[in-house]
Amino acid sequence: MVDDPGLKALAEAARLSPDNLPLRRHLAEQLLGKGYLADAEAEFRAALVLAPKDPDIMAGLAEAFVRQSSYGEALSALEPLLSEGGYPPRIGVLAARALLGEGDLHKAAFRYHEAVSRDPSVADPELAARLAAPPVERVPETPAAAPAEEPEEAAYLAPSAVTHEQSTAEVERSKFSFADVAGMEDVKEALRVKLLLPIQQPELFAAFGKRAGGGVLLYGPPGAGKTHLARAAAGELGAAFVTVGLADILDMYVGSSERNLRATFDLARRHRPCVLFFDEVDALAGRRSDMRQTANRQLVNQFLAELDGVDQSANEGVLVLAATNAPWYIDVAFRRPGRFDQLVFVPPPDAEARAAILRILCRDKPLAEVDFAAVAKVTEQFVGADLKGVVDRAVEAKLQESIRAGRPIPLSTRDLLTAAKAARPTSVREWMATARNYVMHANESGAWDELMPYIQRKW
Known part of the structure; x- marks a missing residue:
């Protein structure tokens, strides 16, 4: 007070x-x-x-x-x-x-x-x-070595003495499967057909000349569960999982980012079958026409080359997943067949999916009889991250009550409803407003047709 x-x-x-x-x-x-x-x-x-x-x-x-x-x-x-x-x-x-x-x-x-x-x-x-990390020694600048039109890039050339072909990304084993992903059956089926079945049934796919591997781009509003889906896909397959963040790739020295990217793909190839997941991929695969510096365009070119592989079987058994909130900023070359040729929209969960998400989020907590459908009804436009926030808020309030009572008091429908009414959806409306602009005015290729049923709703 x-x-x-x-x-x-x-x-x-x-x-x-x-x-x-x-x-x-x-x-x-x-x-x-x-x-x-x-x-x-x-x-x-x-x-x-x-x-x-x-x-x-x-x-x-x-x-x-x-x-x-x-x-x-x-x-x-x-x-x-x-x-x-x-x-x-x-x-x-x-x-x-x-x-x-x-x-x-x-x-x-x-x-x-x-x-x-x-x-x-x-x-x-x-x-x-x-956040401390081992410092990188910087080589003194040599003005004569830099082209006159791009002096700022020459100042960040990586010294060969500190260059290592080793990725900072880590290999892990996912504990999740599709059973831990509520709803989104269409999305899970698309991932099964594109990524999982070629490895689970190789003879059948080989008969049609299809290899195990390829890329899928997951896109949708923030917090809708794209990263969770990628982990679940790896767990469903029992494959190694390598998640790649911007810090694993981007480097201040020209040429180092490309080497980091190549090392990350090599890491995945050594652990195949492997799900290689790029989060916030628009930061690595942006439209080259929008880029001012040559180094940024070279990173996009390197990314495209790694997706193609040095030979036909280079990426066999490497399943490349990427996630973005802004697919329209990604270079169109990434959508060519053999690269991220399949775009999968991860939609905001409907009422049934929201109830299932809430059920999963609450399954390890003391519960009274809970009407998850009633809570789902008042959480329109909430994505998975928002629903987790609702459960966390309800748990915090219940913990205070339990501390005063000296014993655990189970969560009830009222607790979740109270938390839900105090929360607001974070991203869906704004994201859909942006998506509507692209679907209505920049969809000559038909890439965003999948979004049409959603933007026609009143968000």
Whole structure:
């Protein structure tokens, strides 16, 4: 409870003038600065209703989440900014803190160093120490070796002494299968036919000249379960799983990113059958026509070459999956047959799928009799990440009640409904609005026909 007289006066003023955005923003910032995190969260949410796209308010809400260790909610709050690019560097540092809290060291390091490279004043020494990696010695610049038109690239040439053909990606074994993915039967069937059956029934596919391997691009709104699907595909097959983040590939030195990409494909080939999964692939496979620097175009060319393989059987047994929230920014060459020739839309879950997702999320928790269908009904436009947030919020409230009672009290339908009504969907409406523009005005190839039934709904 707020006991600061000044804050109480501000809160009363905000109550009497609920549409005063500067007042609400000031109150939220003051609450955050003095450590009243739950109250600050509530005020930032109220301010966000008045200004849904204000980056300062979104950042404030995310910081309130981070300081409450609600890292997933922080990333959801920042997602609209991170997906657009060109976001303020301090947003990148905040995202790095949330990613580190989620345990994703690679992505956290990438976000942090990218932000600090744009604005050194946002550096956070404590965060940098937690993300510390062995320093890379930089070779002194040699101006004469650089073409006059591209001096900025010559300054980042990788010294041969520190170049290693070794990927930083790790090989793991997925514990999930398609049974752990609620709904999305059409998506799972597409993955079975394209990726799994050629390895499970090689003789049948060989009779038709089909090899085990290939690529599928999963796309859809943030939080819809694309990464979870990729892990489940690997678990269904019993194959090795290599997940590739931006930090595993991108490097400040010209040529190093291409070598990292080649090393990652070689790692997958050594562990075949293997599911090689590229998250946020639009950052690695963007349209070359939009790129200003030669080095970025060379990375796209290298990616295309690795997908093709050095010979016909180079990638046999390597199943390449990629996920993106922005498929329209990917170079059209990636959709050529033999590369990511199959685009699979991962839609927002319908009511039946939402009920199944909630059931899976709650299966390891003490439960009373729960009407998951009733909860699903009030969570229209929620994706899997949003539903996880609903369950987490309900669990936190139940934990406080259990602590007071001195015993575990099971979750009930009312608990989930209360949490659901306090939450808002994070991304579907905005994503569908963007998708509608491409389907209606930039779909000459028919690539986005699959989206037509969804955008015709009233989102």
